[in-house]
Amino acid sequence: MRIERTIRAIVVAGLIGFAGGVRADAHQDYVLNCMGCHLVDGAGKPPAIPRLADRVGYYLTVPQGRAYLAQVPGAANSLLTDAELAAVLNWLVAEYAGASMPASFEPYGAAEVTKYRSSRPADIDALRHALHKELAQRYPDYGAR
Amino acid sequence: MNWLDSWMAQRARKVARRTSRRNFLSKFGIALVGGAAIPLLPVARANAAESSTSRAPQPQEKGDPLNCDYWRYCALDGFLCGCCGGSANTCPPGTEPSPVTWIGTCRNPVDSKDYIISYNDCCGKTACGHCLCNRDEGDRPVYQPAKSNDINWCHGTKTNLYHCSTSVVLGLAVAN
Numbered sequence: 001m002r003i004e005r006t007i008r009a010i011v012v013a014g015l016i017g018f019a020g021g022v023r024a025d026a027h028q029d030y031v032l033n034c035m036g037c038h039l040v041d042g043a044g045k046p047p048a049i050p051r052l053a054d055r056v057g058y059y060l061t062v063p064q065g066r067a068y069l070a071q072v073p074g075a076a077n078s079l080l081t082d083a084e085l086a087a088v089l090n091w092l093v094a095e096y097a098g099a100s101m102p103a104s105f106e107p108y109g110a111a112e113v114t115k116y117r118s119s120r121p122a123d124i125d126a127l128r129h130a131l132h133k134e135l136a137q138r139y140p141d142y143g144a145r
Numbered sequence: 146m147n148w149l150d151s152w153m154a155q156r157a158r159k160v161a162r163r164t165s166r167r168n169f170l171s172k173f174g175i176a177l178v179g180g181a182a183i184p185l186l187p188v189a190r191a192n193a194a195e196s197s198t199s200r201a202p203q204p205q206e207k208g209d210p211l212n213c214d215y216w217r218y219c220a221l222d223g224f225l226c227g228c229c230g231g232s233a234n235t236c237p238p239g240t241e242p243s244p245v246t247w248i249g250t251c252r253n254p255v256d257s258k259d260y261i262i263s264y265n266d267c268c269g270k271t272a273c274g275h276c277l278c279n280r281d282e283g284d285r286p287v288y289q290p291a292k293s294n295d296i297n298w299c300h301g302t303k304t305n306l307y308h309c310s311t312s313v314v315l316g317l318a319v320a321n
């Protein structure tokens with residue numbers, strides 16, 4: 001019994017350590033690759049740098065919006081691997097979506113990010129404007145643009 | 146010499162009767178605590194208090210912050226704010242720190258650990274022109290804008306006039 005308990009404790013400790021490590025890495029990847037522009041509180045500098053705080057979750061509620069978050073040049077062109085980018089997206093949605101968090105959020109997976117990155121629309125800026133327009137119509141607090 | 150011995154013994158007993166070890170200990174204790182409290186008097190402690198509460202723990206450092214070789218400047222491209230009336234952490238008077246910045250890591254030679262550095266530009270005046278520093282370690286071409294120092298990072302400021310660059314330590318980097 002004692003051995004079993006010890007093993008269980010070790011496994012639980014390992015899982016906690018692992019989860020903490022992954023979270024810390026995704027956070028650090030955000031700091032090193034995204035935070036310079038989107039800022040520490042996700043406020044960004046709209047309209048040039050979109051606001052993440054209380055907004056980013058809205059993208060997950062419209063077609064193409066979920067893909068767009070992985071296809072936007074800052075994300076798709078970053079030096080992060082697909083698995084790392086998926087972890088950063090999951091981290092930043094959890095961290096910043098706030099009031100915009102959809103009722104259910106299925107975390108991004110590495111394979112999914114691979115798919116989005118390899119099928120980027122030719123004119124990402126047109127998609128950006130179309131999404132801005134749609135979200136502004138749908139959500140009054142999304143703001144202009 | 147017997148009279149001297151007895152006189153000394155008498156005096157010593159008198160002193161022992163009049164004073165107590167506790168009295169000495171309490172006085173000594175007051176002196177000890179009082180002495181330690183003197184440097185804690187509220188003289189220009191605001192800066193230290195701020196750095197201990199609102200900023201990340203700062204690393205042990207060595208080197209000259211006015212020299213381009215200083216460890217924090219490993220990926221800097223610009224004028225050192227320390228030579229322009231500011232410091233490695235602060236903008237000179239009359240300029241405004243850019244909230245938008247580029248972020249990298251530098252290895253601290255004191256503990257051989259990597260720290261996350263934010264190169265916030267100071268904006269609002271023409272180029273400072275002193276202490277040009279161009280180390281570019283880890284710098285990427287401008288098509289990797291988040292990792293390029295060739296960009297004017299004066300965004301979100303009143304004007305985009307570049308003056309000089311700071312190197313703010315955000316914290317310890319975890320090994321990826």
